[in-house]
Amino acid sequence: MENNTKIEVIVVGAGPAGVSAAITLARAGKKVLLVERADTAGEKNMFGGCIYAKQTADIFPKFWETAPVERPISNQKILLLTDCNSTQIEYSDSSKGCYKAFSVIRAKWDKWAVEQAQNEGAYYAPKTLVKELLVENGKVVGIQTEYEKFYSDIVILADGVNSILAKQIGLRNEIKDTDVTLNVKEVIKLSKEKLEDRFNIDENEGTGCKIIGGPLKDMFALGFMYTNKDTISIGYGISLDDLKKKKITPYELLEELKEHPAIAKYIKGGEVIEYSAHLIPEGGLNAMPKVYDNRVMIAGDAAMMVNNIHMEGTNLAMLSGKLAAQTAIFALEKGDFSASTLSLYHKKLKDSIILKDMQTHKNTVPFIKKHIKTITEMYPEFAQQVLELMTTADEIPKRAKYRKFLSSTVKSGIIQKSIPLGIFAMEKCLKK
Ligand SMILES: Cc1cc2nc3c(=O)[nH]c(=O)nc-3n(C[C@H](O)[C@H](O)[C@H](O)COP(=O)(O)OP(=O)(O)OC[C@H]3O[C@@H](n4cnc5c(N)ncnc54)[C@H](O)[C@@H]3O)c2cc1C
Known part of the structure; x- marks a missing residue:
């Protein structure tokens, strides 16, 4: 980026929300700077997980042809566990070529997604931690990183569940224990043949599992398993208040889950190659902050946009990033970045599945x-x-x-x- 380039929009965070915002702005010819604290986008990000084809393809058309996806999710299982037995319900979608979701590994996916944003003309600053927002006369005017200041007309906050920046400007409060789940996950390596054999899938198929009960019984907790190319992602999310009550470490609970006979048979003999933990905001509509103010908007997890009943987060992040970017484009063309103009973002969210579904699942x-x-x-x-x-x-x-x-x-x-x-x-x- 040239020293005298005038940045119109800064996007903080190169997860699904941030990249979607940056790419939408770049495609409209706007000068956008995407800032990410990690050395390589995605290296510290984790999820279950699968990305959903609809909202992903809206940003990256036909992404499955070139993106680092693991497997199309063609089978969905629900495992109902008792202490030592299980009932499995399986739904298979064999309409080939009609993809609904894909398992991905965030370290590979996020890196690829950022490259697409750069190809479209977005400036990208990795290894750049935003320490705080620059505020003048009550208006956000830019960002303060560890080393320098950057100014812009609009800042889009896509900095994930903890969003210290939204808290700094009073748009968010501390997240309550009841509004967040702690999620732990392991990636377990198996041979491709064993994995396909155990899940009864071929090389162009994949499985997503939701796990209810067993070691997770009587707690607000849900387990998951996803098949990748030659690894299995396995983990669970649990509300922080239940974890405290249970007096068990997250790692111990994951071990109990892995030892359940219905789970153990899938991962037997596999090698754990990764362990990670992350929070999911699950407070729903009641915990959602105001998502815009003068010269600033919040997207994705930072704005608590997660539909935990259907395990949707990346799709809402990508869609909200896109809607924030469209609002920014409108504001830039109007030359007015006031809260009143940016309230269009809230209207767009209301007209989309984001606020409609969050309203549906409010209680x-x-x-x-x-x-x-x-x-x-x-x-x-x-x-x-x-x-x-x-x-x-x-x-x-x-x-x-x-x-x-x-x-x-x-x-x-x-x-x-x-x-x-x-x-x-x-x-x-x-x-x-
Ligand atoms: C275990 C687990 C399983 C999940 N499973 C699914 C699933 O199967 N399907 C699904 O759709 N969703 C799933 N989700 C939810 C999904 O991962 C999130 O909703 C989604 O990642 C939100 O995207 P985001 O861009 O808002 O935030 P994030 O993905 O968290 O990205 C935020 C980015 O901002 C960067 N950042 C943060 N602070 C700063 C700062 N100060 N300066 C610079 N950079 C900063 C971070 O490094 C990160 O790259 C799951 C989540 C978890 C934890």
């Missing part, structure tokens, strides 16, 4: 927390009992078995709870 997390025992302990038990009943042939007459099953399930309350719970949950989502 879902408290609802799930209230019924956590039913969902993570009783449902897996119930599923196991039904399938065991249907598939066990022994000397006990069926009539006696049905009686025993009915009396134990009625006593536990699972039948009375499960159907109304499902309907009640949806009704709640439909309420405005």
Whole structure:
């Protein structure tokens, strides 16, 4: 970047939100500087995980042809664990060529994504930690890095869940323990053949698993597994307050999960090549900050845009980055960077799936927390009992078995709870 280049927009953070914002601005011919604290984008970033094809392709058309994706996610499993048994529900999408999601490794993906932004004309400053925002007369005018100051008309904050910068200007408060989950993950290396054999997939297929119950029972916690080319990503997220109550270290809980017979068979003999931990903002709409002010907007995790019920984060990050950039383009063309002009960003979010879905799930997390025992302990038990009943042939007459099953399930309350719970949950989502 030449010394006399006038930067119109600075984007802080080269994750999905930041890169999407930078690329959208660069494509519109705007002078945009993308600033990232890591030496190489993505090297310290982690997620489950899969990126979703729709919002990703909006930014990177036909990305699967050139991007470092691991596998298209063609199978989705739900594993319901009891203490030592499991019930698996599997959904396979074999409509080839119609990709919905891909497993990726963030270290490879983020690096590639930044290169695309640079190819489109964005300036990129890696190894650049933004210490604080420069504020003059109550307006954000640029950034202070460890070594120098940069000025711009607009700053887009895409600096992730902790966003110290949004806190500095009073747009965000400290995140509460109840509004965040701690996520731990290991990447386990296996041979490609073993991985495909164990998950029953071919080389152009992949699996994503959600894991409920077992060692994670009676806690606001969800496990996950994703198949990459020749590695498995396995981990879980747990609310910080439950982790404290359980008095167990995150690592110990991951070991317990990996030792469960339904999980152990997938990862047996594999080598752990990476362990990482990261927070996810899960407070939903109620914890969302104001997302714009004079000359500044917030996108992605920094603005708490995560749909934890559907495990969506990168898609909302990319979409919000794009909408913030479109708003910045409008403001630059108008020559007005006031809060009133940037409020267009909030309107765009409202018209998009981001605020619509966050509104839908506004009360879902408290609802799930209230019924956590039913969902993570009783449902897996119930599923196991039904399938065991249907598939066990022994000397006990069926009539006696049905009686025993009915009396134990009625006593536990699972039948009375499960159907109304499902309907009640949806009704709640439909309420405005
Ligand atoms: C375990 C786990 C599993 C997940 N699984 C999925 C999944 O399967 N699918 C999905 O869609 N989402 C998933 N998510 C959520 C998803 O990862 C996030 O929602 C998404 O990464 C948010 O993108 P972002 O750009 O807002 O923030 P981030 O990805 O966190 O990027 C922020 C960037 O800002 C940089 N930065 C921060 N502070 C500064 C600073 N002061 N100066 C300069 N740079 C800075 C960081 O280094 C980082 O590169 C998962 C998250 C976790 C933790």
